[in-house]
Amino acid sequence: MNAVLVRIFRLAQKEFLALLRDKKSRMVLIVPPLVQLVVFSYAATFDLNHISYAVWNEDPGEYSRQLLSRFSGSPNFHLVGEIRSEQEVKSLIDNRKVLLVLHLRSTFSRDLARGVPGSLEAILDGRQSNTAMILLGYVQTIVQGYNTLFISLHGLTPLAAPISIRAWYNPNLESRWFIVPGIVGLLTLVVSLLVTALSVAREREDGTFDQLLVTPLRPGEIIIGKIIPGFVIGFLESTVIVIVAIFLFHIPLRGSIPALYLGIFLFTLSALGVGLMISSIASTQQQGLLGAFLFLVPSIILSGFATPIANMPSYIQYLTLINPLRYFLVILREVFLQGAGVSILLPEYAALAVIGLLSLLLAGHFFRKRMG
Amino acid sequence: MIRRDPSVFSQKFVRIRALVIKESLQIIRDPSSLAIAILLPVILLLIFGYGVSLDARHVPIAVVQDIRTPASEEFVAGVRHSPWFVPTSYPDIHSAIDALKRQDVDGILWLREDFGRSINSFRSHGVHVIVNGVDDNTARLLEGYLTNTWANWLELRNLRGRQVSFVPITLEAHIWFNPESRSRDFLVPGLIAVIMTLIGALLTSMIIAREWERGTLESLFSTPVTIGEILVSKFVPYFILGMMGMGISVIMGHYLFDVPVRGTLGVLLLTSALFLTTALGMGLVISTVSKNQFVAGQIAIIFTFLPAFILSGFIFDIHSMPLFIRVITHIIPASYFVTILQSVFLAGDIPGVILPNSAALLLFSVFLFILLMRISRKRIL
Numbered sequence: 106m107n108a109v110l111v112r113i114f115r116l117a118q119k120e121f122l123a124l125l126r127d128k129k130s131r132m133v134l135i136v137p138p139l140v141q142l143v144v145f146s147y148a149a150t151f152d153l154n155h156i157s158y159a160v161w162n163e164d165p166g167e168y169s170r171q172l173l174s175r176f177s178g179s180p181n182f183h184l185v186g187e188i189r190s191e192q193e194v195k196s197l198i199d200n201r202k203v204l205l206v207l208h209l210r211s212t213f214s215r216d217l218a219r220g221v222p223g224s225l226e227a228i229l230d231g232r233q234s235n236t237a238m239i240l241l242g243y244v245q246t247i248v249q250g251y252n253t254l255f256i257s258l259h260g261l262t263p264l265a266a267p268i269s270i271r272a273w274y275n276p277n278l279e280s281r282w283f284i285v286p287g288i289v290g291l292l293t294l295v296v297s298l299l300v301t302a303l304s305v306a307r308e309r310e311d312g313t314f315d316q317l318l319v320t321p322l323r324p325g326e327i328i329i330g331k332i333i334p335g336f337v338i339g340f341l342e343s344t345v346i347v348i349v350a351i352f353l354f355h356i357p358l359r360g361s362i363p364a365l366y367l368g369i370f371l372f373t374l375s376a377l378g379v380g381l382m383i384s385s386i387a388s389t390q391q392q393g394l395l396g397a398f399l400f401l402v403p404s405i406i407l408s409g410f411a412t413p414i415a416n417m418p419s420y421i422q423y424l425t426l427i428n429p430l431r432y433f434l435v436i437l438r439e440v441f442l443q444g445a446g447v448s449i450l451l452p453e454y455a456a457l458a459v460i461g462l463l464s465l466l467l468a469g470h471f472f473r474k475r476m477g
Numbered sequence: 478m479i480r481r482d483p484s485v486f487s488q489k490f491v492r493i494r495a496l497v498i499k500e501s502l503q504i505i506r507d508p509s510s511l512a513i514a515i516l517l518p519v520i521l522l523l524i525f526g527y528g529v530s531l532d533a534r535h536v537p538i539a540v541v542q543d544i545r546t547p548a549s550e551e552f553v554a555g556v557r558h559s560p561w562f563v564p565t566s567y568p569d570i571h572s573a574i575d576a577l578k579r580q581d582v583d584g585i586l587w588l589r590e591d592f593g594r595s596i597n598s599f600r601s602h603g604v605h606v607i608v609n610g611v612d613d614n615t616a617r618l619l620e621g622y623l624t625n626t627w628a629n630w631l632e633l634r635n636l637r638g639r640q641v642s643f644v645p646i647t648l649e650a651h652i653w654f655n656p657e658s659r660s661r662d663f664l665v666p667g668l669i670a671v672i673m674t675l676i677g678a679l680l681t682s683m684i685i686a687r688e689w690e691r692g693t694l695e696s697l698f699s700t701p702v703t704i705g706e707i708l709v710s711k712f713v714p715y716f717i718l719g720m721m722g723m724g725i726s727v728i729m730g731h732y733l734f735d736v737p738v739r740g741t742l743g744v745l746l747l748t749s750a751l752f753l754t755t756a757l758g759m760g761l762v763i764s765t766v767s768k769n770q771f772v773a774g775q776i777a778i779i780f781t782f783l784p785a786f787i788l789s790g791f792i793f794d795i796h797s798m799p800l801f802i803r804v805i806t807h808i809i810p811a812s813y814f815v816t817i818l819q820s821v822f823l824a825g826d827i828p829g830v831i832l833p834n835s836a837a838l839l840l841f842s843v844f845l846f847i848l849l850m851r852i853s854r855k856r857i858l
Contacts, residue, residue, distance in 0.1 A: 133772065145787045153796070198653060217645060217646075224648075225647070228651045230653060232824060234655045234659060238618070255646075270620050272616050278613040283612055283613050299779065307771050398778070401782065406525055412530060413614075416533055417529075418527055438611050443611065
């Protein structure tokens, strides 16, 4: 038993050296993930804050000015200019100078004074349809606010009650609260793949893998030796990333730390397992890289990181069941925002453990197959 | 001026041709390059195209009615018939909250006892909605859908003359280029840009590093071949492969996912060629700088996909990012290509969008190839 431990320890030591000896490799493993955490966390948001818009106001009356001042007064809206014709609308929107044009016809104030509803025409750039939909929501909110004021000022029959809405877990609906825990998952996955996906393929190309196979090390021991550095690096980086998420981005950590770390442990296990499996199937590093991307890209897209799994067609939803990142994101978001503990997350832990063990077994199988 | 013997050029041509043939043979021998150019876009577009959608439909919600009146039943029936929700009735608010906590439902529609009064009085709060705010985008959509359903129902009541209430300003929205707001229409062009970034980097990031590792590049240097010729020969076959991948992506986007192509094919081809040149150039720089495949692979994984995914404007709008992040997006070539593709697909050939962004891509590719010549020369010495 002791000899086994010594062998594994030596192999892990060698793997550490192989990873960290090269200065560039050392840099790649440590600096970019942390820089990316900060950059992506600031970048990835569905909230709109610099909405450039133009106004086409044909109405000389005061109501249009009142309404428009609500837009120019909003910190999210940025007035680019006033225009006077339909051609200008087209040129501004086509060339992406503005996202939104507000058009008020000449009868706007006159209609309102007569008790006829005035119409606000909003023209939006739909090339980014999600932005357009969110923006439309903002415009609606401003119009509703003005309507309420107008009615109370003019003593009209009040409108029906608006729906009162409360959002749990994320009361201000901040994108960042949703995205940053996801980025923790993304970067942990990338780091795990960086460590493992090319490692066996490189040894194959160099011929050192054959040497490894003639040592007393058994495939199981090789696997353990190869994933230990990944564990150490993955754990350290996840910890740093979690700390940055909490203290720089003020994401509340409401759940238990053991629940979080059990998740990190099992996810790292499964990500390293998949990485090692890719690496043991590939016969060249080029193939290993291809495999890494063929796994990385779909697993991020189909994880629910940016687009909800519930929106996917059902057969794609089934496909996501084999995606470890999917479970890890559930764990991260539930622990961070919903205050989950270990017991509620048992199904996710179990799924990660199964994926981890299966992929490691397969990796071992491919080692052996190549031997024979 | 020194007059050159025309045979110098023909020799140059012969050398480049020989190198291109050698490179092409290598591509054919290791099928992974072909897989990258042809299989990768097909698989990724299938997964992306079907899997990625920001349009929440059939959102499971809980409905709790503290009071049942004809009016409330009518409103709930409206919710039931909407394509946005899959409502389930719960007997009381506590069981509904439990369902929200278990994530069986994404929101709760709660009609309280003063529902009847809500129709006439602005101040009563008879209709409550609780949404799970973790996924802010879905939560916001759900809010919007429910608010609209409520407003539409009230309007319908008004039309039937049971109630008269005056709405001062009505909003008339026109969403250009994508009137139905299908998120797939804007996501697919962006996806193609992301996929092309991957293809470009994957194809070339390893090839020079591999030759360094094996020492074959050194043997090439001892022949009359110049660095420029080596780079050209590394570029041409992969460029052809990459354009094949691009063609497949556009065909799939248009015919499989029904994304309109409103611009002309010529503009699409030209801008794609420009972007592919940049993407391949990036791969070649990665390959030359790292000198070994392991590091080249690591750099390719970390510097290509995630930045193209998050910082290109493919899914997160660049205008909403803080200033320093917007500055960073300017060094991501994919951000220019995403802008071009979204316009060419959905809006048409708009010179005001295409020209500046193409100029940026051209600048990038020129810069990358000058950089490449420089560092390659330094490496040899």
